[in-house]
Amino acid sequence: MAALFTMAVQIERLSLMDMLAAVGHASARARLSKLLLDFRARLSPLGLVEHDVFDLPLTQEMLGDLLGLTSVHVNRTIRDMEREGLIARSDHRIKLLDVPKLQSLSPLPLRQLAFEPAWLPQPA
Template sequence: MALGDAEVTRRRGEVFQREGEMASGFHLHIKGWVTSSIVMRSGHRLIQKVHLPGDMLGTPSMVLPEAADTLTAVTEAVTAFVPYERVGTLFETAPRLAAMFTVAAQMERLALIDMLAATGNTSAREQLARLLLDFHARLSPIGAVVEDSFNLPLTQEILGDLLGLTAVHVNRTIRGLETEGLIARQGHRIRLLNPAALQRLAALPVRRPKFEPDWLPAAR
């Protein structure tokens, strides 16, 4: 039995989960870029994470009766819905797969820990350097990085909502990194000219988690 339902193509800008609505499952992310966001009482949007293929979308809602966040397709994206009940059966029928699901959830938690550590405690330059290195590390395994360059289909407004900065500040910071010879831009494509220098600038090291650690149970 497949874990996810039939694949669904999401158009650019489509909201396919809204914060506060009833939730009965999560989504496997197959293609494209998706944001997870919440709205503060002030009305300000906070983007918690930019999701890439291979991520699981909406899993925080598993412990709530309603959706914890809003999921929006930044580009055309493809997802597959997974009902919670189907996940529950994995712990009986496929313990290794269930354990890998647990690992994936901890990887999400690790990403949020790093984001919280960086936001508000580091400069805009340090935050942007960390974010670009993070995208580079996450896009490399899926073949989306060529000669240290990758497509970045995010507006400066989205980057600002993700980093807690204004769009003007994001633009100024990107230009600064270009002037320093750390990155180059051509349209939506970003090239890391000096990844080592960006790593020295970033406040946190790039994480390289193991998706299948040695302690996982053997497949049945």
């Protein structure tokens, strides 16, 4: 169990390092694109993404805290991305309408994490 927990912590650490790098060098659109793609990548294996739609129960203030932006700037960026046909939102649901374009905006490529638990000891 400790090994699985360690792997989960390391995956989270990589994600945080990527977001920190993005905050230092990327535009608001790029940061938001990276965050939305990251949410999609994390939620997909759990079966929580269907046709590029997922729940995002975070306020714009929370998103701003994650991205290093004000809630006003987050709101403006989301509206701009909606107008451009990149995303659509309804209540707390987000639909990624143009994933390739979002990927091109993202300041860092998504990591393809591979975790093979075969090396873990079998439970007794």
